Amino acid sequence: xxxxxxxxxxxxxxxxxxxxxxxxxxxxxxxxxxxxxxxxxxxxxxxxxxxxxxxxxxxxxxxxxxxxxxxxxxxxxxxxxxxxxxxxxxxxxxxxxxxxxxxxxxxxxxxxxxxxxxxxxxxxxxxxxxxxxxxxxxxxxxxxxxxxxxx
Numbered sequence: 001x002x003x004x005x006x007x008x009x010x011x012x013x014x015x016x017x018x019x020x021x022x023x024x025x026x027x028x029x030x031x032x033x034x035x036x037x038x039x040x041x042x043x044x045x046x047x048x049x050x051x052x053x054x055x056x057x058x059x060x061x062x063x064x065x066x067x068x069x070x071x072x073x074x075x076x077x078x079x080x081x082x083x084x085x086x087x088x089x090x091x092x093x094x095x096x097x098x099x100x101x102x103x104x105x106x107x108x109x110x111x112x113x114x115x116x117x118x119x120x121x122x123x124x125x126x127x128x129x130x131x132x133x134x135x136x137x138x139x140x141x142x143x144x145x146x147x148x149x150x151x
Contacts, residue, residue, distance in 0.1 A: 009136070027113040033106040040069055041095065044079060045103040049094035051084065078102060 024035040033041060043058060044050060050058070056066040070093055073079035078099030084090040095103060118126050 027110045031106045033102050041103045045095040049092035051090050
């Protein structure tokens with residue numbers, strides 16, 4: 001493979017994401033919550049109920065991916081569909097009591113790791129990272145929009 005220059009910021013982001021995955025796996029190891037589903041449990045349990053479309057928007061994920069992952073929660077008995085009170089064509093997804101109980105077990109374990117990480121970074125480090133990540137997301141959006149608009 002030809003060398004094309006130093007690693008890009010996207011490669012650095014990839015490596016940080018790999019470590020983030022390992023941290024979540026370690027934090028949730030004593031629970032039965034699959035680490036890859038943790039964000040869904042949090043967003044549905046803490047902010048829900050959601051329509052699948054609303055949740056897909058919140059998570060910035062394709063609707064098909066969100067529906068696939070929500071079905072996994074439903075099969076485990078941790079999520080359920082309920083009628084949408086304002087739109088009979090749609091439904092809301094919420095955690096069941098069993099799902100809430102699992103989230104109640106997993107969330108403190110995760111927060112312990114997350115807060116320890118933030119303590120290592122310090123308040124200024126966390127603020128700088130948040131600002132940097134906001135700038136990165138904006139730059140990604142701008143680049144994607146520019147490429148989509150290009151002939």
